[in-house]
Amino acid sequence: MLSDEIKSEIQCGVSVCPTRHCAILEALQIVQKHHGWISDERIEAVAKFLGLTVEEVDGVATFYNRIYRKPxxxxxxxxxDSVSCWIMGFENILDELRKLLGIGFGETTPDGRFSVLPIQCLGACEQAxxxxxxGTLYGYLDSDKLKKLLGNYE
Ligand code: FES
Known part of the structure; x- marks a missing residue:
């Protein structure tokens, strides 16, 4: 389930992790980088490779909303969708995404190009x-800026 390349990357990544928790997250991020998301089977494989329980790994995978448990x-x-962005109209951005892509929270475009997910504060409240x-942050969004941005992602 984990390729030799992934195992090697995990080995290297976790060697600098100060805590078990950090090692799990690092391993999950590496697996996700290669596969796009983390299936139950991959949770088990990571647990086995790290010598941990499935529950320990699943707990970390479930806690972090940037670890994707579905394709x-x-x-x-x-x-x-946190306070500052809510005040500054995140719903307009969501509406624009619905118009441009035809999808809302938790959905993926039929061509597999985009998924839209909610997240709590991105730490850029002043740019709401x-x-x-x-992984790239975009702030001060409006409809025009959003439209141009999406064009950069094939
Ligand atoms: S509330 Fe949206 S970035 Fe902080």
Missing amino acids: VGRHVILVC PAIMID
Whole structure:
């Protein structure tokens, strides 16, 4: 279930982790980088490889909302729905995404290009409303900026 390449990356990554918790997260991020999401089978494989229980690994995978437990599109759009973004109109961004992509929270476009997921504060409240696409933060969003941004992601 885990390729030799992934095992090697995990070995290297967890060697610098100060805590067990950190090692689990590091391993999950590596697996997700290669497969896009983390299936139950991969949770078991990571647990076995790290010498931990499935429950320990699953607990970390479930806690972090940037570890995906279901298949996602090639690009993941995280839309902040916390207080500052809510005040600054995150719902307009969500409506625009519905118009442009035809999907809302928890959905993936039929062509597998985008998934849209909610996330709590991205730590960019002063730039609200903010989103993150594939780990890159975008703030001060409006409809025009969003439309242009999406064009950058095939
Ligand atoms: S509330 Fe949206 S970035 Fe903080």
